Amino acid sequence: MSSKASVQPSPPHAASSAAATATKIVVRAVNKTFARKNDELVVLQDVNLDVAEGEFVCLLGPSGCGKSTLLNIIGGFDAPTTGTVEIDGEPVRGPNPRRVFVFQEYGIFPWASVWDNVALGLRDRPKDEQHRIVDHYIELVGLKGFERAYPAEISGGMKQRVAVARALAVSPDVIFMDEPLGALDSLTRLSMRAEILRIWQQERMTILFVTHDVDEALQLADRIVVMSPRPGRIAEIVPVEMSHPRDVGTAEYGDAKNRLYELLGVSHQF
Amino acid sequence: MSLWPYVVLTLAAVVFVLARHLGDPWPKVLLPVGTAAAFVAGWHLTCEWLAYDLKQLDGTMRHIELFPTPYQTLVGMERPIVDGTLLRYAVASVYRVAVGFTIAALLAIPIGLLAGWHLRAFQAINPLIQALRPISPIAWIPLAVLWFGVKDSSAVFLIALASFFPIVTGTIAGVRSIPLVYVRSAQNFxxxxxxxxxxVVLPAAMPQILISLRIALGIAWMVIVAAEMIAVDSGLGYLIMDARNASNYDRVVGAMIAIGLIGVGLDYGMRQLETFDEVRWGFPKESEAVRNWNIRVAIGGSVRLDK
Known part of the structure; x- marks a missing residue:
């Protein structure tokens, strides 16, 4: 990410004045094993990762490489077997409304309207404040006019927009995205990528984004954490220097893509 | 021998053919009407076929009927309808079901939510529930009469008992099948x-709770008849028992029909709960289900995936 990001005001709790370059998330020597009948399954092995404030980081890897497990550990839904995760210098003890998940299966509530879903994290605020914030983010994700609709009545892409608006409404420092576009058709996926990028450039929160799609990672991330499976390890961390919007036709993009395919151990020359 | 059943059967056949050629909403109206008419005609014909003449000892012939015809049933119900007994008994039965069912729901839903959510509560309660559940409510009738006497409370107790188990198991299953992603979202916020x-927990489980309430109400309506045959002296079950004791089988069958029709009404009422915005997501529309079914048929009936 470029240093231009510092035009955005930093969150009040950010200790450092150089907010855009302060370290937000520190993952140290994280191992995760699951006990099986006779042995142990090593899901994550010696994972170390620093994520800067306002950075967009993609975790890229094949199924079973532990990238979702790593995200769940950083997000507080799961505990590491050994090792530590700190956010803002505090050890992670559980999920926190300042750090919000967007799931592949949306996770929005089918029994509540679009408006009520987006208002979930604001339930303790005064009504007028709720209205101001919810209406703002519903408009930001392009769902104006669908406030009273129920999730069953809208498309998959719109559901994921609701989940994004619900996350943004609490002004989180970090958004965790676990293959958020995985359930969408390929065209909707492309437009949602552009939307997420636009929102991130506007709000500049830290985003940790899990995907197995090389193009998705290349189009979105400041840095790509390439993971390899069995046991899940970080194979390499690849910085992406290209500025947004990224031109997928350039030689630089093609080279980066080749490099990622190589790291993932697959050839794309069919 | 009467001619009208054959006329009705012919008309029903015409209606069925017509329903095939007319578009929506006609089949939805015509098909059940045609089936019901054919049923009544078939009922009458069966009665005629089964009736026979018996030569008695004094040499005279006696006409023996094993089952009242539709017309005889109607005539047999004339008095209970006109003097208000039928209405009074129907209200008595519905009232007992309403009270017993409400008591059961108020107990079973909180217990089900708790046992569905907390694993320890589930482990503690579930085996007991599963052991009590297969005991037919009918088997409790002697104890109910012993405890409560031949009174309303006896029938209410049996109804509460009969309704409790479907509701509690349905609620437990509803809570336990809540997708993890909803719980995580809730915890995250x-x-x-x-x-x-x-x-989260209650609304997520609500569609399945409503289904279990509907099942429980159906069972309760079946059990009330049995309970009223023994444990009280009013209600539709009592009407059947009373008519039987008077060898008035026209009225027995008439009461059975009344029970069936009221059961349809109760079920229809329960189903209206499924149309609320907060639970509609759990009930795919009928048209949707029909469309899916049509697609399955269109792609060749049962598709073997294991081959």
Missing amino acids: GLEGFELFRR
């Missing part, structure tokens, strides 16, 4: 304790 139950 700081919902906990009572608020987590009110905003």
Whole structure:
């Protein structure tokens, strides 16, 4: 990410004045094993990762490489077997409304309207404040006019927009995205990528984004954490220097893509 | 021998053919009407076929009927309808079901929510529930009469008992099948304790709770008849028993029909709950289900995936 990001005001709790370059998330020597009948399954092995404030980081890897497990550990839904995760210098003890998940299966509530879903994290605020914030983010994700609709009545892409608006409404420092576009058709996926990028450039929160799609990672991330499976390890961390919007036709993009395919151990020359 | 059943059967056949050629909403209206008319005609014909003449000892012939015809049933119901007995008994039965069912729901839903959510509560309660559940409510009738006497409370107790188990098991299953992603979302946004139950656990399980309520009400309506045959002296079950004791089988069958029709009404009432915005997501529309079914048929009936 470029240093231009510092035009955005930093969150009040950010200790450092150089907010855009302060370290937000520190993952140290994280191992995760699951006990099986006779042995142990090593899901994550010696994972170390620093994520800067306002950075967009993609975790890229094949199924079973532990990238979702790593995200769940950083997000507080799961505990590491050994090792530590700190956010803002505090050890992670559980999920926190300042750090919000967007799931592949949306996770929005089918029994509540679009408006009520987006208002979930604001339930303790005064009504007028709720209205101001919810209406703002519903408009930001392009769902104006669908406030009273129920999730069953809208498309998959719109559901994921609701989940994004619900996350943004609490002004989180970090958004965790676990293959958020995985359930969408390929065209909707492309437009949602552009939307997420636009929102991130506007709000500049830290985003940790899990995907197995090389193009998705290349189009979105400041840095790509390439993971390899069995046991899940970080194979390499690849910085992406290209500025947004990224031109997928350039030689630089093609080279980066080749490099990622190589790291993932697959050839794309069919 | 009467001619009208054959006319009705012919008309029903015409209606069925017509329903095939007319578009919506006609089949939905015509098909059940045609089937019901054919049923009544078939009922009458069966009665005629089964009736026979018996030569008695004094040499005279006697006409023996094993089952009242539709017309005889109607005539047999004339008096209970006109003097208000039928209405009074129907109200008595519905009232007992309403009270017993409400008591059961008020107990079973909280217990089901708790046992569905907390693993320890589930482990503690579930085996007991599963052991009590297969005992037919009918088997409790002697104890109910012993405890409550031949009174309303006896029938209410049996209804509550019959309704409790379907509701509690349905609620437990509903809570246990809540997708993890809803619970995680709720925890992520700081919902906990009572608020987590009110905003997520209860609404997420609600469609299945409604289904279990519907099943329980159907069972309760079946059990009330049995309970009223023994444990009280009013109600539709009592009407059947009373008519039987008077060898008035026209009225026995008439009461059975009344029970069936009221059962349809109760079920229809329960189903209206499924149309609320908060639970509609759990009930795919009928048209949708029909469309899926049509697609399955269009692609060749049962598709073997294991081959």
